[in-house]
Amino acid sequence: MNPFDIPIQALLGQLLIGLVNGSFYAMLSLGLAVIFGLLGIVNFAHGALYMMGAFGAWILMDRFGLNYWYALLLVPLMIGALGVVIERIFLKRLYKLDPLYGLLLTFGLALIAEGIFRDQYGVSGQSYNVPDALQGATDLGFMVLPNYRAWVVLASLSTCLGTWFVIERTRLGATLRAATENPQMVQAFGINVPVMVMLTYGAGAALAALAGVLAAPVIQVTPLMGSNIIIVVFAVVVIGGMGSILGSVLTGLALGLIEGLTRVIYPEASNIVVFVIMAIVLVLRPAGLFGKEH
Amino acid sequence: MAPAMESVVSIRGLNAWYGESHILHGVDLDVRKGEVVTLLGRNGAGRTTTLRAMMGLTGARTGSINVNGMETIQFAPHRVARLGIGYCPEERGIFASLTAEENLMLPPRLSSSVGGEPVQAMSVAEIYAMFPNLQERAHSPGTRLSGGEQQMLAVARILRTGARLLLLDEISEGLAPVIVQKLAEVILTLKRSGYTILLVEQNFRFAAPLADRFYVMEHGKVVLEFAQAQLPAHMNTLNELLGV
Numbered sequence: 001m002n003p004f005d006i007p008i009q010a011l012l013g014q015l016l017i018g019l020v021n022g023s024f025y026a027m028l029s030l031g032l033a034v035i036f037g038l039l040g041i042v043n044f045a046h047g048a049l050y051m052m053g054a055f056g057a058w059i060l061m062d063r064f065g066l067n068y069w070y071a072l073l074l075v076p077l078m079i080g081a082l083g084v085v086i087e088r089i090f091l092k093r094l095y096k097l098d099p100l101y102g103l104l105l106t107f108g109l110a111l112i113a114e115g116i117f118r119d120q121y122g123v124s125g126q127s128y129n130v131p132d133a134l135q136g137a138t139d140l141g142f143m144v145l146p147n148y149r150a151w152v153v154l155a156s157l158s159t160c161l162g163t164w165f166v167i168e169r170t171r172l173g174a175t176l177r178a179a180t181e182n183p184q185m186v187q188a189f190g191i192n193v194p195v196m197v198m199l200t201y202g203a204g205a206a207l208a209a210l211a212g213v214l215a216a217p218v219i220q221v222t223p224l225m226g227s228n229i230i231i232v233v234f235a236v237v238v239i240g241g242m243g244s245i246l247g248s249v250l251t252g253l254a255l256g257l258i259e260g261l262t263r264v265i266y267p268e269a270s271n272i273v274v275f276v277i278m279a280i281v282l283v284l285r286p287a288g289l290f291g292k293e294h
Numbered sequence: 295m296a297p298a299m300e301s302v303v304s305i306r307g308l309n310a311w312y313g314e315s316h317i318l319h320g321v322d323l324d325v326r327k328g329e330v331v332t333l334l335g336r337n338g339a340g341r342t343t344t345l346r347a348m349m350g351l352t353g354a355r356t357g358s359i360n361v362n363g364m365e366t367i368q369f370a371p372h373r374v375a376r377l378g379i380g381y382c383p384e385e386r387g388i389f390a391s392l393t394a395e396e397n398l399m400l401p402p403r404l405s406s407s408v409g410g411e412p413v414q415a416m417s418v419a420e421i422y423a424m425f426p427n428l429q430e431r432a433h434s435p436g437t438r439l440s441g442g443e444q445q446m447l448a449v450a451r452i453l454r455t456g457a458r459l460l461l462l463d464e465i466s467e468g469l470a471p472v473i474v475q476k477l478a479e480v481i482l483t484l485k486r487s488g489y490t491i492l493l494v495e496q497n498f499r500f501a502a503p504l505a506d507r508f509y510v511m512e513h514g515k516v517v518l519e520f521a522q523a524q525l526p527a528h529m530n531t532l533n534e535l536l537g538v
Binding site: 181191 | 349370374381388401452
């Protein structure tokens with residue numbers, strides 16, 4: 001297919017979907033980068049936390065009649081609290097061990113969570129309606145923009161920007177950066193680093209859950225949605241390089257867009273394009289585009 | 295010398311390990327209020343480990359470390375720091391991902407009173423008056439500063455918290471004579487304002503005029519203790535112990 005024959009509407013439509021997916025990649029890889037930085041744990045449970053975020057929204061609606069806006073607030077808090085519990089019970093025992101143990105443990109937790117939700121809700125998927133206030137679409141003249149998708153991009157970009165601001169521009173963030181470098185030294189200054197580590201994991205979990213709530217109306221809420229996205233998100237993290245907040249956000253968005261573009265130009269490759277890019281980046285810049293060589 | 299009533303730090307029978315290695319073998323040491331005390335000894339004698347053990351940064355510890363009348367042997371590092379101890383490690387501990395000013399602001403100020411006494415912390419303006427270079431370099435990444443500037447930053451950082459007991463590990467190491475001189479002046483200024491300071495020093499010439507008392511360590515134990523006035527009488531023994 002000649003790329004110049006592609007109708008502009010289809011192109012923009014796919015790019016928008018790419019941007020929405022990219023927003024989820026960005027939010028998830030951001031949390032992964034922060035958790036890896038401070039805890040040294042490759043959090044394979046991140047996809048499961050995202051999945052539980054989406055299910056949380058669906059359950060609140062289905063069982064308790066609480067709408068989307070309540071879910072947006074409550075679900076990240078609940079999953080964040082779950083993250084704190086996971087850190088206290090499991091992760092804090094692993095910090096002195098090889099990172100492989102953290103990876104295996106969180107992978108196991110993800111499988112357990114996925115299994116429980118499969119058992120309870122099956123794999124066919126639940127649908128979650130777009131909230132009333134964000135239904136419909138806006139005609140921009142050159143394309144029709146569904147309101148909810150615009151909201152997802154806006155909400156996740158502001159979340160990423162907010163997280164970046166907190167980490168790079170505030171005292172709390174300075175403490176977090178310092179603890180990532182040398183936790184012992186920070187603790188010797190009177191800061192309770194173990195509590196900070198616990199809350200960081202909770203915040204990372206809450207971020208994943210927030211992405212899950214945002215995703216609920218645009219995808220099928222299924223127990224497998226976590227493992228579907230997490231592999232791509234890890235590829236995003238590898239491409240962007242661990243340790244750079246802005247890097248992981250930009251890489252997430254860019255790869256979403258590239259995926260969307262590929263879907264228009266050569267749809268067969270859209271599922272693998274991220275991994276092809278990952279392979280190329282690994283050959284040329286093993287530390288990732290924004291990563292620092294150690 | 296019997297431990298006086300006003301001991302700020304009183305260490306008895308301190309043993310400390312790093313993993314399997316037994317480093318300290320029963321250290322006894324006192325630091326009284328307003329004193330400058332220097333720990334001398336060869337490399338590997340256990341001086342740095344003594345400071346680290348006080349902060350709770352070693353592996354297992356046994357014995358007693360009393361700070362302001364409180365037993366701290368079971369304390370995690372952050373609780374020790376909150377008793378009003380400022381620790382400046384040998385490697386300086388300047389953070390690369392923080393600017394000089396972020397490094398300076400990192401340690402939280404102590405709560406308004408420690409051990410029943412109101413905390414008087416140095417203000418940022420006072421610190422910049424003491425170390426003008428730090429103000430010029432405020433927005434540079436911490437590890438872009440010169441060695442001397444980093445050392446001043448590491449000392450300044452703990453002064454801002456209001457800590458009155460300072461543990462300073464090899465602060466003169468590897469620095470130009472003019473900077474070593476500056477640090478000596480800083481120590482004297484702090485001493486005059488009533489700070490209590492425990493120095494670990496390799497540089498005997500730097501430490502000799504500053505300290506009220508000296509401890510000499512060897513093989514993880516204190517082997518000699520004497521006051522400033524007894525320094526000339528101990529020079530021969532010191533030469534032997536330190537190889538200076």
